[in-house]
Amino acid sequence: MSQQFTFEDVSKHNKPGDIWVVIDAKVYDLSRFSDMHPGGLSVLLDEEVAGQDATEAFYGLHRAEVLERPQYKRLQIGVIAGEQSVITGIVPGKISKVPYAEPSWLVEGYHSPYYTENHRKFQKAMRQFVDENIYPEAQVKEEDGTRVSQELVDKMSALNIHAMRMGPGKHLKGLALMGGLVKPEEFDYFHELILTQEITRCGARGYGDGLLSGKVIGLPPVLTFGSEELKARVVPEVLQGKKFICLAISEAHAGSDVMGLQTTAVKSEDGKEWIINGSKKWITNGTFSDYFTVGCKTEDGFTVILVERGPGVETKPIKTSYSASAGTAYITFDNARAPIGNTLGEEGGGIFVMLSNFNHERWVMCCGSARGQRAIVEECMKWSAQRKAFGKPLNSLAIIRAKLAGTQSWLENVTYQMCNMSYRQQAAKLVGQIAFLKAYATSCAQETAADAVQIFGGRGITRTGMGRFIEHYHRTVAFDALLGGAEDVLRDLGVRQALRVMPKGSRL
Numbered sequence: 131m132s133q134q135f136t137f138e139d140v141s142k143h144n145k146p147g148d149i150w151v152v153i154d155a156k157v158y159d160l161s162r163f164s165d166m167h168p169g170g171l172s173v174l175l176d177e178e179v180a181g182q183d184a185t186e187a188f189y190g191l192h193r194a195e196v197l198e199r200p201q202y203k204r205l206q207i208g209v210i211a212g213e214q215s216v217i218t219g220i221v222p223g224k225i226s227k228v229p230y231a232e233p234s235w236l237v238e239g240y241h242s243p244y245y246t247e248n249h250r251k252f253q254k255a256m257r258q259f260v261d262e263n264i265y266p267e268a269q270v271k272e273e274d275g276t277r278v279s280q281e282l283v284d285k286m287s288a289l290n291i292h293a294m295r296m297g298p299g300k301h302l303k304g305l306a307l308m309g310g311l312v313k314p315e316e317f318d319y320f321h322e323l324i325l326t327q328e329i330t331r332c333g334a335r336g337y338g339d340g341l342l343s344g345k346v347i348g349l350p351p352v353l354t355f356g357s358e359e360l361k362a363r364v365v366p367e368v369l370q371g372k373k374f375i376c377l378a379i380s381e382a383h384a385g386s387d388v389m390g391l392q393t394t395a396v397k398s399e400d401g402k403e404w405i406i407n408g409s410k411k412w413i414t415n416g417t418f419s420d421y422f423t424v425g426c427k428t429e430d431g432f433t434v435i436l437v438e439r440g441p442g443v444e445t446k447p448i449k450t451s452y453s454a455s456a457g458t459a460y461i462t463f464d465n466a467r468a469p470i471g472n473t474l475g476e477e478g479g480g481i482f483v484m485l486s487n488f489n490h491e492r493w494v495m496c497c498g499s500a501r502g503q504r505a506i507v508e509e510c511m512k513w514s515a516q517r518k519a520f521g522k523p524l525n526s527l528a529i530i531r532a533k534l535a536g537t538q539s540w541l542e543n544v545t546y547q548m549c550n551m552s553y554r555q556q557a558a559k560l561v562g563q564i565a566f567l568k569a570y571a572t573s574c575a576q577e578t579a580a581d582a583v584q585i586f587g588g589r590g591i592t593r594t595g596m597g598r599f600i601e602h603y604h605r606t607v608a609f610d611a612l613l614g615g616a617e618d619v620l621r622d623l624g625v626r627q628a629l630r631v632m633p634k635g636s637r638l
């Protein structure tokens with residue numbers, strides 16, 4: 131049991147070389163630490179700090195996680211008798227009680243037509259897993275830029291998380307999902323939405339993409355359009371986290387415009403192989419991938435081909451404004467070869483492969499964007515409630531919150547449509563909807579980021595300390611607005627899709 135003190139005991143320790151403080155009913159001896167304190171000695175000697183209850187001063191300047199660090203935890207020497215600690219840092223698995231920090235279906239007393247008991251159990255298990263395993267690694271790796279650890283990849287494989295990230299489908303057959311919590315045939319897009327949104331809570335955008343997002347966008351064309359032989363060879367090892375895959379479409383010459391691609395694939399003389407030449411840029415997970423789902427110009431138009439790392443394939447890291455842990459690569463193909471059997475879909479039919487693939491990719495990004503914004507709203511809510519100076523409700527918070535609710539509700543509606551449509555129907559009916567939704571979500575996200583910086587002030591542009599998530603979000607928010615199609619391109623696509631299905635007889 132912790133040693134018990136009174137406030138009077140603490141008050142005697144208020145001079146240089148002998149400083150105690152109370153933070154949230156816990157007593158800390160800062161005597162030896164005071165010279166090493168990053169905020170300096172003088173602030174600790176202040177008469178309202180040394181020997182006093184410094185809870186408010188402390189939380190006005192530090193995130194709760196500071197006191198979780200082992201080197202600082204050690205400074206606690208006891209507790210105040212009869213007082214209770216009330217401040218909780220990160221409690222793994224916990225639902226936040228901060229208003230708007232959770233989507234309404236997770237808030238007590240609210241209802242939703244979309245989520246079942248099984249979704250709720252799944253959410254709990256996922257949150258626990260993310261908080262305990264993904265969140266801590268994300269904080270370290272976002273900073274040091276190294277890729278996701280194989281240990282974590284293996285832990286995710288054991289629960290079949292990699293397989294679930296590919297959405298519902300035959301690839302789940304026979305797998306114990308989340309230790310058997312969800313039956314493969316019951317796994318639906320709401321489970322996948324939950325999975326994606328929980329992972330996004332790790333708050334590290336580059337690392338989040340490094341956590342095998344390349345597979346989320348690179349493997350579906352293999353699953354849907356690959357031959358049985360190819361699938362049998364490639365899919366199990368990728369879903370078990372033994373091999374890595376990415377989607378290689380964008381080029382320096384052409385980003386969202388797939389028809390402008392210049393990488394070529396021609397058949398070898400014996401007709402057995404593709405010979406591929408060209409380059410790809412901004413390829414997430416490219417630096418560490420073993421397989422590349424490559425968009426190529428072929429004789430018949432545009433074709434998607436699975437290329438294995440080997441002679442003629444080189445990857446180089448690209449430095450972007452988010453973490454190198456994403457593995458963002460520039461890839462060159464110099465007479466790289468792939469068997470003809472690695473063709474995904476029809477020769478010349480690449481545009482259909484891509485269009486249906488983009489749908490799922492963009493929807494995943496909408497899930498992430500909605501959740502990322504929510505995390506920022508939580509930060510802003512906490513900060514506006516706890517900061518001492520100018521503490522008044524902020525109008526911009528209300529605006530952020532309204533957009534957030536709009537995004538999540540629209541997303542849930544689209545997800546419901548997906549649950550009730552085949553892959554082909556989704557490609558036919560939801561391309562425009564999802565394009566609009568993504569453009570809406572990411573434009574809201576960019577405004578949310580700008581508003582959050584205003585709310586946090588200087589802290590919102592500082593990489594460490596109180597505003598670190600705001601700074602990170604503001605620096606990386608544009609990724610969502612670009613990957614999978616820039617906002618303008620998506621709005622244009624949405625309108626063109628709508629015009630295609632205009633009734634012929636409609637007149638003003």
Ligand code: HEM
Nearest residue numbers: 158168169173179184187188191192193196202594595596
């Ligand atoms: C257990 C006690 C404490 C520990 C472990 C601690 C630790 C730290 C750390 C790690 C930082 C770096 C900022 C960050 O990255 O978050 C910091 C900054 C600072 N600390 Fe403390 N601190 C303690 C108590 C206090 C108290 C009681 C005050 C009283 C006012 C204080 C005032 C400051 C100030 C002014 C800064 C600079 C903040 C900034 O750059 O925005 N600290 N402290």
